[in-house]
Amino acid sequence: MSGDTLTGVGVSPGTAAGPVVQVAPPVRPPADEPAPADAEAATAQVSSALAAVAADLDAKSAAADEHAAPILKATAMIARDKGLAKAAAKQVGGGAGPATAIAAAVDEYAAQFEALGGYFAERVTDLRDVGSRAVAHVLGVPAPGVPTLTGPTVVIAHDLAPADTATLDREHVVAIVTAAGGRTSHTAILAAQMGIPAAVQVHGATDIAPGTTVAVDGDSGEVTVDPDMALIEAQREHRERRAAALARVSGPGRTADGHAVALLANIGGVDDAVAAGAQDLEGVGLFRTEFLYLSAQALPSVDEQAEVYRQVLAPFPGRRVVVRTLDAGADKPLAFANLGEEENPALGRRGLRLCQAKPELIDSQLEALAIAARDTGADVRVMAPMVATAEEAEWFAARVRAAGLPKSGVMIEVPAAALRSRHVLAEVDFGSLGTNDLAQYTMAADRMEGELSDLLDPWQPGVLDVVAAACAGGEATGKPVGVCGESAGDPLLALVLTGLGVSSLSMAPKKVPAVRFALSLHTLAECRDLATLALAARTAADAHEAVRAAAHEELTSVS
Numbered sequence: 432m433s434g435d436t437l438t439g440v441g442v443s444p445g446t447a448a449g450p451v452v453q454v455a456p457p458v459r460p461p462a463d464e465p466a467p468a469d470a471e472a473a474t475a476q477v478s479s480a481l482a483a484v485a486a487d488l489d490a491k492s493a494a495a496d497e498h499a500a501p502i503l504k505a506t507a508m509i510a511r512d513k514g515l516a517k518a519a520a521k522q523v524g525g526g527a528g529p530a531t532a533i534a535a536a537v538d539e540y541a542a543q544f545e546a547l548g549g550y551f552a553e554r555v556t557d558l559r560d561v562g563s564r565a566v567a568h569v570l571g572v573p574a575p576g577v578p579t580l581t582g583p584t585v586v587i588a589h590d591l592a593p594a595d596t597a598t599l600d601r602e603h604v605v606a607i608v609t610a611a612g613g614r615t616s617h618t619a620i621l622a623a624q625m626g627i628p629a630a631v632q633v634h635g636a637t638d639i640a641p642g643t644t645v646a647v648d649g650d651s652g653e654v655t656v657d658p659d660m661a662l663i664e665a666q667r668e669h670r671e672r673r674a675a676a677l678a679r680v681s682g683p684g685r686t687a688d689g690h691a692v693a694l695l696a697n698i699g700g701v702d703d704a705v706a707a708g709a710q711d712l713e714g715v716g717l718f719r720t721e722f723l724y725l726s727a728q729a730l731p732s733v734d735e736q737a738e739v740y741r742q743v744l745a746p747f748p749g750r751r752v753v754v755r756t757l758d759a760g761a762d763k764p765l766a767f768a769n770l771g772e773e774e775n776p777a778l779g780r781r782g783l784r785l786c787q788a789k790p791e792l793i794d795s796q797l798e799a800l801a802i803a804a805r806d807t808g809a810d811v812r813v814m815a816p817m818v819a820t821a822e823e824a825e826w827f828a829a830r831v832r833a834a835g836l837p838k839s840g841v842m843i844e845v846p847a848a849a850l851r852s853r854h855v856l857a858e859v860d861f862g863s864l865g866t867n868d869l870a871q872y873t874m875a876a877d878r879m880e881g882e883l884s885d886l887l888d889p890w891q892p893g894v895l896d897v898v899a900a901a902c903a904g905g906e907a908t909g910k911p912v913g914v915c916g917e918s919a920g921d922p923l924l925a926l927v928l929t930g931l932g933v934s935s936l937s938m939a940p941k942k943v944p945a946v947r948f949a950l951s952l953h954t955l956a957e958c959r960d961l962a963t964l965a966l967a968a969r970t971a972a973d974a975h976e977a978v979r980a981a982a983h984e985e986l987t988s989v990s
């Protein structure tokens with residue numbers, strides 16, 4: 432394997448090299464676990480194992496940041512599920528030992544979740560993680576997951592459980608590699624937010640022996656096993672050259688001929704806001720408000736909401752903060768914001784559709800935001816998720832006006848809204864392309880399905896055509912259209928998007944310098960030429976390659 436290069440999908444840019452730690456695989460019960468002599472004692476063992484797992488996850492959650500805490504809390508809730516404990520007790524009653532009983536109950540539940548599909552199917556990873564931790568507890572072996580790290584480490588896993596990703600030791604992890612996972616998986620989004628190079632879909636990565644040195648390229652998705660010194664040195668030089676190049680430009684985003692493209696941050700809460708507020712960027716292009724409430728059991732009061740929004744807006748007096756109203760449902764379920772089970776949550780009553788059915792959700796948010804905006808002096812603009820029609824945009828704009836907020840906008844992430852953007856945008860002040868969902872719905876490919884990464888590639892010409900249609904509507908109506916999906920942070924794609932007419936790009940703050948640098952090297956006319964090249968390509972790979980070949984040499988030499 433030495434010197435071999437495995438190729439996956441780069442999801443968080445940068446390079447790094449270091450020794451591998453393989454994330455401990457799930458713990459299974461021994462095949463020959465004897466039937467319990469005392470069923471009552473075995474049942475008690477099951478309960479105490481599940482309780483210990485829940486307590487451990489709660490303790491981790493208390494020490495975690497705002498991204499990790501709700502994920503860990505949600506996983507702890509699975510460990511506390513009475514149905515799971517009951518199912519395991521039933522297995523013990525049938526003669527299974529405690530570890531076998533837990534594993535069997537988890538299998539039973541997982542099959543049910545998988546059959547339900549959608550949101551439930553996505554929770555199977557969390558459920559199996561809980562089961563594996565509980566089995567480890569019964570057997571008295573170390574819990575699965577990332578071991579304690581003592582030095583610079585490349586973490587490799589089949590797929591990281593949300594609880595693992597959320598609690599990664601940021602000081603020691605220099606890169607993350609997974610064999611599964613997708614472009615918009617937890618691993619990808621959190622790695623980008625932390626600025627740690629990462630690659631997913633690297634088949635064969637889990638076969639690399641622990642302790643082996645690997646070099647990871649989070650742009651190309653390449654993982655080189657036992658790299659020679661020349662490669663490590665080349666990566667180091669490249670990092671230094673890149674850092675020096677990026678440091679040459681600062682301030683508002685502009686093309687080489689001075690055309691303004693605002694560079695903004697995607698944030699999920701107060702910590703993100705404080706960090707982004709201190710960086711060289713022009714404000715916030717997407718505040719995912721639902722992230723605040725992933726573990727809330729009830730809709731917080733207007734006063735409670737206003738207090739959190741105040742803290743988020745405080746670092747941005749006079750700067751733009753685009754706040755998205757609750758995007759509950761599908762991959763972001765909220766306990767207090769749903770209309771019961773659905774066959775297919777990604778296509779169900781989520782986002783704005785849910786708020787239309789429960790207007791109190793959106794009205795309390797808008798009221799709280801109006802208070803916070805007044806108190807902080809931030810330039811607050813509110814937008815709705817999952818808008819598909821002009822009527823929905825009209826409904827939302829009226830609500831925003833009634834709350835006394837000055838500007839309303841819509842996410843453009845449903846192909847219908849992009850294709851009919853002139854009518855949708857006519858109702859509001861701005862649009863923001865959510866290319867993560869736009870790719871999912873245009874390509875009919877579940878964004879949580881790592882194996883469909885190629886279809887979810889925002890360079891897909893079909894996706895670019897839909898983006899172009901949305902921009903044409905922006906031009907026709909004179910309404911600004913930005914991008915806040917992950918694609919905005921890809922420097923080459925940012926040029927194409929600028930050429931298509933977008934006026935702002937919002938991304939993980941760590942990605943801003945590279946995008947600013949890319950813009951500074953190209954005129955608007957050049958961006959338009961690059962967009963023409965991308966749209967003319969037959970495949971995603973052709974589009975990417977055509978733009979890469981035509982872009983400024985200095986950009987390709989440092990990216």
Ligand code: PEP
Nearest residue numbers: 844865866867868915916
């Ligand atoms: C998107 O869909 O591109 C987007 C920015 O929203 P989210 O990723 O939160 O669905």
Ligand code: MG
Nearest residue numbers: 844865867868
């Ligand atoms: Mg979306």
